[in-house]
Amino acid sequence: MRYGLILLAAGVAVLLMSEAGEWAALRMLAVVLLVGGAIAAGIAGGAHPQSAAYIKRVGAIFSRNAMCAVAILLTAPALAVLAASLYGALVRLTSSNAAGDAPLLILGGVVALILLALASTVVVLGTGAIRGKTPQQPTEKQA
Amino acid sequence: MIPSREIFFNIVPAGVIAAYVLMIIPIGLLAYGLARRVRRWRLGQAENRFDQMGHRIWNMVRMSVLHGRIVRTRNLYGGIMHAAIFTGFVTLLIGTLIVMVETDFTVPLLGFSFFHGNFYLGFKLAMNVGGLLLILGTSMALYRRLVLRPATQQTSGDDLLLPATLLILAVQGFVQQALRLAMTQDPWAAWSFVSYPVALALQGLPMDVLARLHQLNWTVHLVTALVFIGYIAYSKMIHPFTALANVLMRRIRPRGELNPIPNMETAENFGASKLEHFSWAQLMSVDACMHCGRCLEYCPTFNTGKALRPRDLVLEIAGLQADRGGIFSGVLGEEANTGRFRWGRGGERELIGGAVSTEEIWDCTTCGACMEQCPVFIEHVPLIVEMRRNLVMEQNSFPQELAPIFTSLERLGNPYQNVPAERADWTRKLEQPVRQMSEVVAAGETVDYLFFVGCLGSFVARNQKVTLALTRILQNAGISFAILGKEESCNGDPARRMGHEFLAQQLAMKMVDKMNAYNVKKVVTGCAHCFNAIKNEYPQLGGNYEVIHHTQLIDELIAAGRLTLNEASDITQEKVTYHDPCYLGRYNGVVEEPRRALKTIPIVNLTEMPRNRKHSFCCGGGGGKAMMKDQSATRINQTRAREALATGASVVAASCPFCMGMLEDGIAAVDEKSGVRVLDIAEIVASSLQAPAVTAQRETV
Numbered sequence: 001m002r003y004g005l006i007l008l009a010a011g012v013a014v015l016l017m018s019e020a021g022e023w024a025a026l027r028m029l030a031v032v033l034l035v036g037g038a039i040a041a042g043i044a045g046g047a048h049p050q051s052a053a054y055i056k057r058v059g060a061i062f063s064r065n066a067m068c069a070v071a072i073l074l075t076a077p078a079l080a081v082l083a084a085s086l087y088g089a090l091v092r093l094t095s096s097n098a099a100g101d102a103p104l105l106i107l108g109g110v111v112a113l114i115l116l117a118l119a120s121t122v123v124v125l126g127t128g129a130i131r132g133k134t135p136q137q138p139t140e141k142q143a
Numbered sequence: 144m145i146p147s148r149e150i151f152f153n154i155v156p157a158g159v160i161a162a163y164v165l166m167i168i169p170i171g172l173l174a175y176g177l178a179r180r181v182r183r184w185r186l187g188q189a190e191n192r193f194d195q196m197g198h199r200i201w202n203m204v205r206m207s208v209l210h211g212r213i214v215r216t217r218n219l220y221g222g223i224m225h226a227a228i229f230t231g232f233v234t235l236l237i238g239t240l241i242v243m244v245e246t247d248f249t250v251p252l253l254g255f256s257f258f259h260g261n262f263y264l265g266f267k268l269a270m271n272v273g274g275l276l277l278i279l280g281t282s283m284a285l286y287r288r289l290v291l292r293p294a295t296q297q298t299s300g301d302d303l304l305l306p307a308t309l310l311i312l313a314v315q316g317f318v319q320q321a322l323r324l325a326m327t328q329d330p331w332a333a334w335s336f337v338s339y340p341v342a343l344a345l346q347g348l349p350m351d352v353l354a355r356l357h358q359l360n361w362t363v364h365l366v367t368a369l370v371f372i373g374y375i376a377y378s379k380m381i382h383p384f385t386a387l388a389n390v391l392m393r394r395i396r397p398r399g400e401l402n403p404i405p406n407m408e409t410a411e412n413f414g415a416s417k418l419e420h421f422s423w424a425q426l427m428s429v430d431a432c433m434h435c436g437r438c439l440e441y442c443p444t445f446n447t448g449k450a451l452r453p454r455d456l457v458l459e460i461a462g463l464q465a466d467r468g469g470i471f472s473g474v475l476g477e478e479a480n481t482g483r484f485r486w487g488r489g490g491e492r493e494l495i496g497g498a499v500s501t502e503e504i505w506d507c508t509t510c511g512a513c514m515e516q517c518p519v520f521i522e523h524v525p526l527i528v529e530m531r532r533n534l535v536m537e538q539n540s541f542p543q544e545l546a547p548i549f550t551s552l553e554r555l556g557n558p559y560q561n562v563p564a565e566r567a568d569w570t571r572k573l574e575q576p577v578r579q580m581s582e583v584v585a586a587g588e589t590v591d592y593l594f595f596v597g598c599l600g601s602f603v604a605r606n607q608k609v610t611l612a613l614t615r616i617l618q619n620a621g622i623s624f625a626i627l628g629k630e631e632s633c634n635g636d637p638a639r640r641m642g643h644e645f646l647a648q649q650l651a652m653k654m655v656d657k658m659n660a661y662n663v664k665k666v667v668t669g670c671a672h673c674f675n676a677i678k679n680e681y682p683q684l685g686g687n688y689e690v691i692h693h694t695q696l697i698d699e700l701i702a703a704g705r706l707t708l709n710e711a712s713d714i715t716q717e718k719v720t721y722h723d724p725c726y727l728g729r730y731n732g733v734v735e736e737p738r739r740a741l742k743t744i745p746i747v748n749l750t751e752m753p754r755n756r757k758h759s760f761c762c763g764g765g766g767g768k769a770m771m772k773d774q775s776a777t778r779i780n781q782t783r784a785r786e787a788l789a790t791g792a793s794v795v796a797a798s799c800p801f802c803m804g805m806l807e808d809g810i811a812a813v814d815e816k817s818g819v820r821v822l823d824i825a826e827i828v829a830s831s832l833q834a835p836a837v838t839a840q841r842e843t844v
C-alpha cells in the first residue's frame with residue numbers, strides 16, 4: 001500500500017508541476033505514476049484482510065435513492081441538450097431562412113429525438129434497476 | 144487549412160487536472176476487485192494450464208476477439224449484439240487512448256503531432272461509427288431483455304445497468320461532439336455524421352450557453368465513465384478480463400475426458416465440498432459467466448423443468464466465491480436484482496447444500512450441451528462431477544438406487560448384477576463363431592480389432608440383438624476381430640460420471656491391463672460411452688488405442704465397397720430419423736458418419752429432428768441417469784421421443800445402447816400405439832446386407 005500511495009503522491013505532484021509550469025512533457029510521467037499508483041494501491045488493498053469489510057461499509061453509505069439521484073444528475077445535461085437541439089431544429093425549420101439547411105435540420109431533429117428517446121428510456125430502466133425493479137421472466141418457461 | 148481540433152477545447156486546466164486525479168479512484172477500485180478475485184482463484188488446486196501458449200493465444204483471438212465462438216448460426220441475435228457492443232466500445236476506447244497519446248506523449252515529448260489531416264478525418268468517422276455500434280448493440284441487448292425475453296434469460300439489475308450505462312456514455316459522447324461543432328463551426332463537421340445534424344440544430348443557442356453546456360456535459364461524461372470503470376470489477380462487466388483469461392487458460396483436452404483424481408491412495412480429499420477443492424482454473428471460470436443463458440438452450444434438465452440450470456449452478460458457485468472474497472456479487476434472484484452492488488447471500492454457506500443443492504448435482508445427465516454452447520468455455524460437467532465425487536467418496540451420499548449399481552460394478556464388473564461368466568453367452572446365437580482374445584493370443588495369432596461389446600450389449604436381450612447385428616456386419620465384411628468375452632468388464636464410464644472415481648479407475652485399469660497384455664491396437668465399440676471412455680480417458684491410465692465407433696466402421700466398410708446392401712430390405716423403405724448420442728456427436732464430433740451410413744442404404748428416407756448433431760437433445764440416460772429414477776413430471780426421454788415422433792419417422796435410428804433404451808421407453812410412454820421402432824444403425828445395415836461376398840479372406844480396413 002505504501003508504494004501505491006507514494007506513487008500517487010508523486011503523480012499528483014508531477015501533474016501539478018506540469019500544469020503550473022506549462023511543462024506538458026511531464027504529463028505523461030504523471031499519468032504513468034497515477035495509474036501505477038492506483039493499481040499498486042488497489043492490489044495492496046486487495047491483500048488487506050479488513051479491506052472487504054471497509055468497502056462494504058462504504059458501499060452501504062450510498063442509499064438506493066441517492067444512487068438514483070446521481071444517475072439522474074449524470075444524464076440530465078445530455079437529455080437537456082438533446083431536447084434543446086430538437087427545439088432548435090423546430091424553431092429554425094419554422095423560420096424563413098432555413099430553406100437550404102432544412103434536410104439536415106430535419107435529420108438533426110430525428111437524430112436528437114432518437115437519442116433522447118433511448119437515453120430517457122435507459123434512465124427510467126437504470127433507476128428502476130437501482131431500486132431493485134427488473135422485469136421478471138414470467139415463468140422462465142422452457143424452450 | 145489542415146483538418147484538426149483543439150484537444151481539451153473549452154476545458155479549464157483545473158478540469159484537466161481533476162480528470163487525471165479522479166481517474167485513480169476507479170482504476171484503484173478495478174485493481175482492488177481484480178486482486179480480490181485473483182486471490183480467491185489462487186486458493187484452488189494446482190493445474191497446469193500454461194502449456195501450448197501459442198495455440199492458446201491464437202484460440203483466444205479467434206474465439207473471443209474475432210467472435211468465432213460468440214457469433215454462431217444458432218445464436219445470431221446475441222452474437223451480432225455482442226459484436227456491435229464490443230466493436231463500438233473498443234473503437235471508442237482506442238479513440239480515447241489516441242487522444243491521450245497525442246496530447247500527453249507525442250506532442251510534449253517528441254514534438255510530433257499526428258492528430259490532423261486525413262488521420263483526423265478518419266478518426267472522426269471511426270468514432271461516430273463506433274458510437275453508433277455501441278448504441279445499436281446496447282439497444283439490442285435491452286430489447287432482448289425487456290421485450291423478446293427469451294426463456295433462457297433471467298434479468299438481474301446488472302444486466303440492465305451495464306447496457307444502460309454504455310448507451311448513456313455513447314449518447315453523452317455524441318452530445319459533447321455536437322456542442323463543440325456548434326461552437327466552433329468546424330469546417331469538417333460533416334465527418335462526424337451523427338453529431339453534425341444535431342450541431343446544426345443547436346446553432347441557434349447563444350454561444351455562452353453552448354460553452355456552459357459543453358463544460359457541464361464534459362464533466363458528467365467524465366464522471367459517468369469513471370463510475371463505469373469503478374463498477375467493472377463488481378459486475379458481470381468483469382467478463383472482458385475473466386472471459387478472456389478463461390478462454391486463454393481453457394482445458395485443451397478432449398471435452399469428453401474428465402480429469403482423474405491424481406494419487407488417489409494419498410489424496411486427502413475427494414472431489415469438491417469446498418471452493419478450494421476446485422482447481423484454480425475452475426474457480427476462475429465461474430467468474431467468467433456473463434448470464435447469457437446460452438447453456439440453457441439445449442440443456443435437458445432446464446428444458447424439462449428440473450432444478451439444475453447450468454447457468455445458475457455457475458452463478459451459485461461464483462456468488463459464494465464473491466461472498467467469501469468480499470466482492471459484492473450474488474446469485475440470480477432477489478439479491479442480484481437490487482441492481483446496486485450484487486450482494487450475495489453470505490460467505491458462510493456450504494458449497495454443497497448451501498450454494499448448490501444436491502438435487503442440482505444429481506440432475507445432470509453430463510450431456511455436455513451446456514459446454515458446447517458456452518461462449519466462454521465454462522465447463523459445467525467437471526464442476527458437477529467434482530461435487531458428485533465428494534458426495535459419493537467422502538459423504539457416502541447418493542441416490543439410493545445407485546447402491547446396488549455400485550456393488551454390482553465392484554463385485555461383478557457390470558451394473559446389472561449379471562454373472563461375468565455369462566458375458567459372451569450372446570455369441571451362442573451366432574452361426575459363425577467369434578474368437579476370444581485369449582484364444583487368439585494363445586494361438587500366437589493377432590487380430591485387427593478388439594470388439595469391445597460393453598455391458599448392455601453383452602447382457603441385455605434387446606441390446607444383444609444389436610451386438611449380433613454388428614458381429615454379422617463385421618463377419619460379412621471379413622474383418623478380423625475378437626472379443627474379450629468373460630474377461631471384459633464395464634469400462635468405468637458410469638461409475639466415473641456418477642462420482643465413484645475409485646471404482647471407475649479400478650474398472651478402467653483392469654481393462655487397460657488386459658488390453659495391453661493382449662497387445663490390442665485397434666478397438667471397435669458398440670456403445671458411445673465405451674467409445675468415449677476408451678478413446679479419451681484410457682490414455683490417462685496408459686491405454687493408448689485407435690478407437691472407432693461401430694457407425695464409423697460401418698461407414699468406412701460401405702465406402703470401401705465391403706458391404707453390399709440389399710434394396711429389398713423392409714426397414715430401408717421407411718422414414719428414418721437419427722438421434723445423435725451426446726458422447727458420440729457432441730463430445731467426439733462423430734455426426735456425419737452415422738448419417739452417411741444410413742443414407743447409403745438404398746431408398747432410406749432420412750429426416751432430421753430440429754435438434755440434431757452437436758445441438759442434439761439428450762435422451763436422458765447419460766451420467767448414470769439411465770440407472771437413476773426420474774420422478775419429475777416431464778421426463779427427458781419422453782421430450783426427445785416427442786421430437787422424434789413429430790418427424791413422422793417410423794424408425795428412430797440409434798447408435799448407443801443407453802439411448803436405445805431411453806428412447807424405447809420414451810416412445811412407449813408418449814404413444815404406445817405409434818408403432819415407431821428404435822433400431823441401431825447396425826441393425827438397419829445388417830437387415831439390408833446381401834449374402835457375404837468374401838468372409839474367409841482377412842483384410843484390413
Ligand code: SF4
Pocket residue numbers: 438441442443444445451452453506507508509510511512513514523524761
Ligand atoms: S451436462 Fe447436460 S444436463 Fe448437465 S447441466 Fe449441462 S446441459 Fe444440463
Ligand code: SF4
Pocket residue numbers: 431432433434435436437438439453454457516517518519520521
Ligand atoms: S455459463 Fe456460459 S453459457 Fe451459461 S450463462 Fe454463463 S457464460 Fe452464458
